[in-house]
Amino acid sequence: MKQLKLIDFVFFLFFFTESLTLPTKITQKFIEENIEYIAIIAFAQYVQEATFEDVEILVKDMVEYKDRCVANKTLPECFKLPNNVLQEKICAMEGLPQKHNFSHCCSKVDFERRPCFFFNKKADVGFLPPFPTLDPEEKCQAFKNSRKSFLNHYIYEIARRNPFVFAPTLLSVAARFEEVANTCCEERHKVSCFQTRAAAVIQYLKAFSSYQKNVCGAYLKFGTKVLNFINIAVLSQKFPKIEFKELTSLIEDVSSKYEGCCEGDVVQCIRDTSKVMNHICSKQDSISSKIKECCEKKMPERGECIINSNKDDRPKDLREAKFTDSENICQERDTDPDNFFAEFTYEYSRNHPDLSIPETTAKHLKIEWVSVFIWNQTDKCSFSYLIRLTKTAPQLSTEELISLGEKMVMALTTCCTLSEEFACVDNLVDLVLGELCGINENRTINPAVDHCCKTNFAFRRHCFEGLKADKTYIPPPTTKDLFTFNADLCQAQDEELQRKKDRFLVNLVKLKRELTDEELQSLFTSFANAVEKCCSAEGPEACFNEEVVIFHFY
Template identity: 70%
Template sequence: MKQLKLTGFVIFLFFVPESLTLPTQPQDVDDVNITQKFIEENVGYITIIVFAQYIQEASFEEVEVLVKAMTEYRDKCLGDVTLPVCSKLATDVLLENICALEGLPQKHNFSHCCSKVDLERKLCFLHNKKTDVGFLPPLPTLDPEEKCQTYKNNRESFLNNYIYEISRRNPFVFAPTLLTVAARFEEMTKTCCEEQDKANCFRTKAEPVIQYLKASSSFQKNVCGALMKFGLQVLESINVAILSQKFPKIEFKELTSLLKDVSSKYDGCCEGDAVQCIRDRSKVMSHICSKQDSISSKIKECCEKKMPERGECIVSSTKDDRPKELALREVKFTESENVCEERDANQTIFMAEFLYEHSRRHPELSIPELLRIAGVYEDLLKECCHTENPPDCYRRAENKFNETTEKSLKTVQRECEHFQNLGKDDLKHYYLIKLTKIAPQLSTEELTFLGKEMVTALTTCCTLSEEFACVDNLMDLVLGELCGINENRNINPDVDHCCKTNFAFRRPCFEGLEADKTYVPPSTSQDLFTFHTDLCQAHNEELQRKKDRVPNWQPKARLLKKYKVKPTKGCGGKRGTPTYPLPICPVVDFVF
């Protein structure tokens, strides 16, 4: 394979060249052989994903060397599976090969990981991943005609380059998702290269693919962050809420069976073990499709698809309709005389069943809100079950649930009022200031990204009938981006407290944060106020990036007036006077 310079912004530059090698028939049952064949036939793509995600700085030539080594390993084991090396886990073999590449561990500073073994080595590589990919070189651009010609001339190299680039720029996205994105780009390329107006075709068809990648990335990072920081129990609670809302007619016994497969898949996927992630994802989808009549009426077409599209289709499918016979309330948790006895018999199962029953009855609530309600109920029972008359105590549970939801609803309504009253630029500045005050340690690029994601969440949700769930779900994903995946990510004491104390209540926690008083800004210099000619020469996104570093303070003045923002003394200047670029010295206090 020859390296091919890739082109364009990630939304529409890469067009998948060669068809991903897919099984010739749908996987209707949990067929291990089909999954294994898929892995063997795609070992090159899987190797690229793992290497590029673990060692993001690695060049494509270095990736090619590893692909060759892993392909030879596959061929050797297919020829004689009894060889000792063939008994090792694929990821262990891959990491051993990465560490064996001459000079590479020293060059890219991961020798310390290579000195470890087994799970410790895998976790070391995981913690080596960088969410902020600003250190990577910008992607070059080609016009659509040139892209299509390259697609036709060198399909294999183009595909490998595409997977390499999207993998190192999305280090925490699961391998099946990246393979699906690649397959969708191929479909787009085949279509657009036959069109007269290729540029418009690529632009139109690439947008939903990139939005899908961004949404998948946010969700996967959020769930993996919950697993890394809070452990398996919180992960299982998230999955109970998601599955119960998505499949409201599923029986609790069937849910608990499915939950074992679903929760276990995150171990491999979150650790970056692409092979195990593919196997576990296949197992989950086979489970669902083998019992689709009792699980959902919305996934029949998905179950007829091939790997990996089948899994992504089920994940993206709409919620099933709530069974008509399902009452709005499950009285056994608030009216029964034996609630405390049932809880004490098996608290984990009892709380899971409560969350299941409440989630399947309330598709209008967000996942974080369902977890908050479960937390409120659990705390209430701790109190009530030690009183003389527990039933009288826990009968007020519904009122507690309503109070919790009302608080969350008011927060969402306030955010949507911001959306209604401000334009996109002012709204972005609003969140840029708000985030900078609570987390000034973050880079300008990361703060700007988070602010844009907040704006996207409100723009997407605030005109929908399901406004509450949409806003709360998406803004919780933004907080997941802020908190990060790795448990060793530290920003400042207050932010760390909100990120690590209680997953369900981290959004209310963030709402109560004030400016970080522990932050010491770097010393100022005259260079901060020197405006070079490149500011006038910059265009589009580059110009916007420069403007974000030196904000337009006129919109801020309007924000001060609209939202009763209390100005504070600037860093060495008069009240409200900007003396540093925003990410270094925020100069306004928002009254939350």
């Protein structure tokens, strides 16, 4: 299994800290040379109940297909995507779709069929027989008699029991197990050798299985946005001197590979993974000073070198203060929120290489509530939040929206005075969102909000973060006094005055949800100026009657 060892260089990329030059032609050659192992993994993951004999039939068919296309690339079948070809061949196996209940997938074609096969996978593998075990002497004898057959069986068994693990990881597991067998079969005490060395391989598989399932779960449920923050955090910690522009370019390559890897397209996963590795090593001078020697090594030594390389030295000009010192922080956030939060994660991660990835990536979920809440900009951020909340859930009463807005501001002002501000915000924001969602499961606001209220608790804040204005909302008919102002405004003080201003803002947003934040800000400023002007006038009522003309826009 000499070729299989070549894949040992790919597994660490799934933490996005890998770095190898692997041009397209080399990638294609690697796929062709390892077509048997790739076909075993794909088949065993898609149809976990299939026997090894079934797998052998498909492998033979795929090898013949590969040979035909290598000999003549102009054949019509050679223009198809490899994953589509593989699924077509699985569906063509007599009686197999009916026997294992995936006929409904075979009735679909191409890109509709792939997710069907994916969702047919079973995470609970209790229906499979126990993992076959052999006495170490028997195991070693089988290994010596036919390494290929021994390792094919091993890949088949681990793939069907780990249907969501990326193919390069499974290939690496098999390569590692081959090394264990090489060593232990020469040892006198084979039992203890296998127990010790094989345990490390299994632990490696479990770690990657857990990570990849979580990552793909987030990707399939929430898209690439969450993954981008994870990738930004990992790469920024490993390569702190990388420029943000270069990082965003790399993230595009990293994110693009998830569709294939997460949905089980083995060949596309390998190709996209190779593209990322090539990207990193081709820009190594601007990414890290620690990987130069690694990128010059040959396979597979380069992979282990990259894995064991240290995090690069932190630059001296790190700029985390940018997110606490800027007077325009809310404007920057609102202008391009995705880029704003991405850059914050980038700066925060390379400033804090000691934090775990979950602790780093978790910050982007809270940054909207904390980092933009600067003391001298409380009113601006409160204004922004109230607009957003009203646009998102206009069905709520004006008073409830104001109350929720007040509680959010209270949470922020409370937490920003504490050393553990992020943990504080975690707890208090969850309470506010919990109140928004309500205790009763039957509470209905609108489909988008209801979805976020019912989604995975860990992702609830992120779900709300991505909500847009509810375009289905039809505001009630306006009443004559909705925007009628009088001298009573002049008697209100502090909190009472703020509530009156908030009430004006919420009603304005409900009525004119199509207005931009800037237009709303302009109208709100006009209202505040009118209040100040008229309350200072000798005749406030007459002044209000004159000024109210500007609000007859509805």
